[in-house]
Amino acid sequence: MARYDSLLDTLGDTPLVGLPALSPAPDVRLWAKLEDRNPTGSVKDRPALAMIEAAEKEGTLTQGCTILEPTSGNTGISLAMAASLKGYGLVCVMPENTSEERRQILQAYGARIVSSPAEGGSNQAVAVAKQLAEQNPDWVMLYQYGNSANAEAHYRGTGPEILRDLPGVTHFVAGLGTTGTLVGVGRYLHEQNPGTQVVAAEPRYGELVYGLRNLDEGFVPELYDADVLNRRFSVGSYDALRRTRQLLESEGIFAGISTGAVLHAALTVGERAAATGESAEIVFLVADAGWKYLSTGAYSGTLDEAAQRLDGQLWA
């Protein structure tokens, strides 16, 4: 039993758990990095605290300040926890179709929520947040999509933890969003062993870009560095849900839906390795647990019904 002086000190050092039932072959093993074990239940506690501490160090964030952030939920919740402990206000800009649980948690922590149109997805939330930042120059936008402290948190924390616990790691698979996790962990693992494969899984919600007027409005985060990635998969709702349930049923891990997309990509590379007789130690990142997605209906009824219910919801 460990003892800590603050909840913030419990961040990181999450378990790496082998998945014998899901591993494609004796020599191709899957490992889950359980980031839901962080203080607010998601991987986003790492970049949230790192960004706050970087801003404090630079002097841009001082006592009583208000933090502004575009987020579809988890980063907002992490920031809300840290902000409440450190005495900052928080305004979150979120697409209006994010799950109800996230809104309630944010409000419980005392954060203020500004809704952006569902049609534009996270891109629109970023645009609205940038407008608000111009109108409120005293607010501090940490901007997870372009803040180097985001990737740095994974370069200094998540990556070294993985290599410490599994020195023979051959593949790292994670979701692609701000790209902070993949870029940070990927850079570290490539530096230590250039042969490590870094694989991105992008949850597919193409319909949500309906509101974009032209392709030039497509949004690529400033942190994104394609050179760090070796493979990239786009995973649809049905496969993401199927894998989320498979992870729960065969290994007992109750994960969020984007983790199903990540597992789908991990199994794709694992099955290819098994087919060619290669050995592999594949680590994939469980970004959060399923609690916040119960209202989406993802865990009940048939897969087809659940996939239909999920259509149009922002589940990543």
Add this chain to the structure above:
Amino acid sequence: MAVNVSIPTILRSHTDGQKSVQADGGTVAEVINDLDSRHSGLKDRLVKDGGLHRFVNVYVNDEDIRFVGGLEATVSDGDSLTILPAVAGGMR
């Protein structure tokens, strides 16, 4: 070789509103050329300066072609090709 191509909402004006269309070709470039011959103007939205437009992602059976040969990535009969405008964020 017949490939099933998923068209994003934003580009369906080129396909008379169809969500998916068939095209032929042994590489992604050949499929795009064939698509353009049936649905005029589509190629200009996808290809720029001989490469994939920066804000467009193309996937063969879910895998991003940028990491498996780009426009020269091979496709086989029955493969699915998905076109998606770049979108990120939302991963919390």
